[in-house]
Amino acid sequence: MSLPKPAPSLSGVCVLNPRPARQAAALSQALISAGANVLALPLLEIVPLALDATAKHCLMDLDRYQTVVFVSANAARLGLEAVADYWPQWPVGVSVVAVGPATQSLLNDAGLNAIAPEQEDSEGMLALPALSHVAGHRVLLFRGDAGRELLSDTLRARGAHVDVLPLYTRRLPEATDAIWRNQSQRPDVVLLSSSLIWQHWQQVAGDFAIKPVLIAVSQRLASHVRAAGATRVLCSHGATPDAWLQALQQWQNTAVEFRASSEC
Structure with missing residues (x-):
């Protein structure tokens, strides 16, 4: 994916990139190319889980599902590895749904038409x-061991039989607190790509957590951030580098006098 044209307006702006260490490089490079200073502070660590008997049974029965859903890029990466141990080729007739473009790209690179x-x-x-007309369908969700239940609950309410295959757990990296305490520079902007990253940011930064500009990945998350007392909150329309840059440029263009009542 090509990066947007560098934006001189981000020169000197310190942006906190909270992505897991192994996944932070693309976003950091996009921010640097746009003129920003980047503070890499991983607020999430992805820890793979061993597959239990139920998970292995779901994988062996993969061809019996009408649809498989990958809720994150990590679910796609770990899910494809797990499937490869049981299926040399993706079973015919099983549709694939991805949460967004990064996840979709990983799946399509593996030969799936997600x-x-x-x-x-x-x-x-x-x-x-x-996913709108799934009555009588079998749906398999590749995801972490915790998170929102909206997707599974709604699909079941629509008449689907839903199985959940947990592939990883998410936690705050042990080194993050020390990195933050030893960091002399403080961010002007913090990017929030999930509710858990927001929780971890509050845990690490304390009272400072609501002082920077906070860019949330969704309206729902932005509402939670505002409810915590933050007054300078924007939304990004997605979690790709391009989407974050567009949100940052919007802030730079309009936030001379940022209104606490601004909506996504």
């Missing part, structure tokens, strides 16, 4: 035709 919504969240996936 579809993804424009809105990169559970609500966006639930609006897709592929």
